[in-house]
Amino acid sequence: MSQDDETQESSEQVEASSSGDQLLPQLVAHLREHRAKLRDEWASRIRDAHLLEAMTPQEMSAETTSVYDNYVEVLETGSVEALQHYARDLSERIIPRGVETHEVVGIVLLLRDVLARSLFEKYQRDFGLLNRILDAYEPAANRIANTVAVSFVDERERVIRQQQDAIRELSTPVLPVRERLLILPIIGVLDGERARQLTEQLLSGIRTHRAKVVVIDITGAPEVDETVANHLVQTVDASRLMGASVIITGLSPTIAQTLVTIGVDLSKMNTIGDLQGGLEEAERLLGFTVTRKAVTDGS
């Protein structure tokens, strides 16, 4: 008897996978028919889960409608390309709003569950049919969830890369101030990559501008770790090998404490409190004397 059951079931499954093509339209028709109700249920579950709170109710309703329609369309056509495109678009709009990955994945999974529940409800009397419907529904639904998550993460990584490039481009200007005098203002967090780039630009700047004195101002650097501190020391040494002396200015109290605590050898470093003092010292080293003329005397 039980063997009969098993054979029957397995033959049904074979049938299901072959007749999946006919089941999907049925499924899609069901989802289209109950679109308003299912969408509202989905939206309320999103609210209950406190997802997408960065968005206004109007935006939510617009986005959920189009996500729902896209979702059903993918189930119908089996092609994720349109969805990919839409997901990238959506991500582009919501990433600046601070929407997190878990929220995006969360709402897609919620939609999957809401739709699955409604299928349960509809087909609960016919277990075999329900099984086949789910066989058709689940892989497609998982593929959709996957696509949306991947598109979102891709988009976010693209944004991050773009921002990194932007930071890199404006991050380390080497500025000639006077003959033989360069200033290198460091703004923002110094990581290993930036520190390496900074050294490269500084050393080639010393050669092109024939600099004798370089003032590195780190007023704008919030923190310095051991790697970066050592890198800074190496930069100073390398500059000296090229015949330029380095003055470091703007060490914040925190950074100064960090440097002493981690035991970076600063004995060879010429440090001066602020940029103004650094420039004065640099001018002294170069033999400039800056004097202020009386205003009427200026010509």
Place this chain on the structure above:
Amino acid sequence: MNSGPALVSILRQGDTLVASVHTALDDSEMVRFQNDLVSRIGEHRARGVIIDVAALDVIDSFASRTLRSIADIARLRGAVTVIVGIQPEVAFSMVRLGMDMGDVPTSLDLEEGLAYLARVNGRAAGGRRG
């Protein structure tokens, strides 16, 4: 004493010797360079030595030690040594590998090196000899 083409040219300019290293030197060539230069300092009664390493794209620990000892020896023989022309990449890889030039002064290029010597020797001796 010399064998093979000169890998280092040592020129005299007044009381200064200018040694240009044209190509990467192996350890024995480095030693030969050291011997040549030190004996030339005595011959010419040089007061300053400039070693131009602009053509080198790598300076290893042996080379940097030899350059340092040349400077020390030259000082004992009465001449100040300046190393000039260290390239940016060379400078950075040297400090990365923990090498330095010790107390040996370094300058950007030949011109800067000559200016440095003029300043130092001018102060010490009050002018150049013929």
